[in-house]
Amino acid sequence: MADTQGFEEFYTATVGRLLGQLFPVTGDLHEAEEIVQEAFARASTRWARLRDYDVPEAWVRRVAMNLAADRGRRLQRQARALLRAGPPASVPAVSVEALALAEALRTLPMHQRQAIVLHHLVDLPVEEVAAILGARSGTIKSWLARGRRTLATRLGDPEEVLS
Amino acid sequence: MVDLRTHLQELADAATREGTTPGSAAAVRRGRQRRRRIAAATASLLVVALVSGGLLSGRLANRRELPAVGPPATLPPPARLELHRSVPGAGSVEDRMFKDLASMVEPCVGRGSPAAELIGYVRSPQYRRLVMVVAAPPEPGQVDVCWTAEMFEFGGAGSMRVAGATPIDKPLTADGTNSDRYGTVQGQVTKRAARVRVEFHDGRRPLDLPVIDAGPRYPVNFYAAFFPQDPGRPGRPRAWEVAKLTAIDAAGRPVAGCAVEWTSGGDPQCRAG
Numbered sequence: 001m002a003d004t005q006g007f008e009e010f011y012t013a014t015v016g017r018l019l020g021q022l023f024p025v026t027g028d029l030h031e032a033e034e035i036v037q038e039a040f041a042r043a044s045t046r047w048a049r050l051r052d053y054d055v056p057e058a059w060v061r062r063v064a065m066n067l068a069a070d071r072g073r074r075l076q077r078q079a080r081a082l083l084r085a086g087p088p089a090s091v092p093a094v095s096v097e098a099l100a101l102a103e104a105l106r107t108l109p110m111h112q113r114q115a116i117v118l119h120h121l122v123d124l125p126v127e128e129v130a131a132i133l134g135a136r137s138g139t140i141k142s143w144l145a146r147g148r149r150t151l152a153t154r155l156g157d158p159e160e161v162l163s
Numbered sequence: 164m165v166d167l168r169t170h171l172q173e174l175a176d177a178a179t180r181e182g183t184t185p186g187s188a189a190a191v192r193r194g195r196q197r198r199r200r201i202a203a204a205t206a207s208l209l210v211v212a213l214v215s216g217g218l219l220s221g222r223l224a225n226r227r228e229l230p231a232v233g234p235p236a237t238l239p240p241p242a243r244l245e246l247h248r249s250v251p252g253a254g255s256v257e258d259r260m261f262k263d264l265a266s267m268v269e270p271c272v273g274r275g276s277p278a279a280e281l282i283g284y285v286r287s288p289q290y291r292r293l294v295m296v297v298a299a300p301p302e303p304g305q306v307d308v309c310w311t312a313e314m315f316e317f318g319g320a321g322s323m324r325v326a327g328a329t330p331i332d333k334p335l336t337a338d339g340t341n342s343d344r345y346g347t348v349q350g351q352v353t354k355r356a357a358r359v360r361v362e363f364h365d366g367r368r369p370l371d372l373p374v375i376d377a378g379p380r381y382p383v384n385f386y387a388a389f390f391p392q393d394p395g396r397p398g399r400p401r402a403w404e405v406a407k408l409t410a411i412d413a414a415g416r417p418v419a420g421c422a423v424e425w426t427s428g429g430d431p432q433c434r435a436g
Binding site for chain 1: 167168170171172173174175176177178179180181182183184185186187188189190191193194195197198270327
């Protein structure tokens with residue numbers, strides 16, 4: 001169908017990368033899969049416009065980040081107790097250090113996690129992270145600094161700010 | 164020292180390797196289902212609104228009017244404001260501001276959607292600055308509206324951020340800026356409102372702002388204003404003075420209200436109440 005022409009190629013080329021970027025934000029692989037699929041579903045309904053973008057992947061990433069934040073807020077409101085007693089997060093096989101980082105990331109507020117992933121993993125400049133998260137650049141710098149400090153403490157390296 | 168980037172990349176690679184997604188066809192199906200759900204929900208809401216509007220108007224005919232909130236307050240002298248609905252001309256400073264803001268709205272609506280339009284801008288000769296509101300009309304079935312409002316110096320300097328999509332059923336929102344001498348407040352407001360009353364923490368006289376009518380293609384209107392700020396003192400840091408907002412209809416009845424709070428992100432938020 002003309003409206004979805006090129007969507008399959010776009011999906012195949014980007015879904016894995018976006019899943020990889022969302023997992024450190026959600027801390028749960030299944031949740032990251034669900035969010036990424038929903039973001040692609042939304043992209044599919046406006047693909048006729050998105051395919052003309054220079055980087056349609058950036059649009060999907062932004063939607064996915066927003067969905068992760070919305071989901072985090074909803075879970076906080078609805079099921080604090082359930083979260084405490086809920087099933088363990090689904091995490092892929094990684095090194096002990098990476099697993100510790102995944103666990104430490106889950107203790108950060110969602111906006112700090114998003115800022116850290118967008119800046120340190122996706123490699124976006126602070127200004128672009130600010131535009132995506134709807135905050136000022138100074139605020140993003142503060143979130144990054146606080147997030148790195150908390151991670152360093154959680155990972156048993158309180159004297160160091162993570163590189 | 165823990166190498167954050169290396170371990171983040173390891174997490175990402177593992178998720179990419181082990182994660183499963185149902186494929187592009189499933190995403191397309193899910194997208195179509197979502198679009199149908201939104202269309203059905205919009206249609207249902209319209210029916211409910213029409214039915215309850217009819218019932219309510221019948222009831223209200225037999226009821227005493229709600230108390231009015233008082234006559235419009237006049238603007239305090241430092242906040243004399245001028246509302247403009249069009250830019251002076253192509254190539255003007257205001258035109259460049261508009262084009263910059265329109266480019267911030269585009270990522271929200273997507274290319275090919277109705278172009279971003281100037282809703283209006285409020286000039287403060289006192290502070291030699293203006294707040295400009297730019298939006299794009301939502302398409303049929305869309306449940307949010309893309310718009311942005313930013314402050315510029317008269318010379319054109321200003322910062323911008325990509326517009327966000329705000330649900331059209333939010334009757335009142337607030338955003339703003341803070342400086343030594345002045346603050347700004349701007350937001351989206353229900354079509355039912357004729358003015359927006361701003362109340363301040365320091366107990367000064369409230370400010371009544373006219374609504375900027377966005378026209379029939381928009382489900383909401385907007386407002387924007389400057390107000391004088393306390394420069395702050397040692398031990399009492401400067402604070403954004405806006406405390407409460409009330410949307411008021413033409414008959415003087417409150418139709419929406421909210422207390423305003425700063426979030427940890429540094430932006431004010433309107434908490435319904």
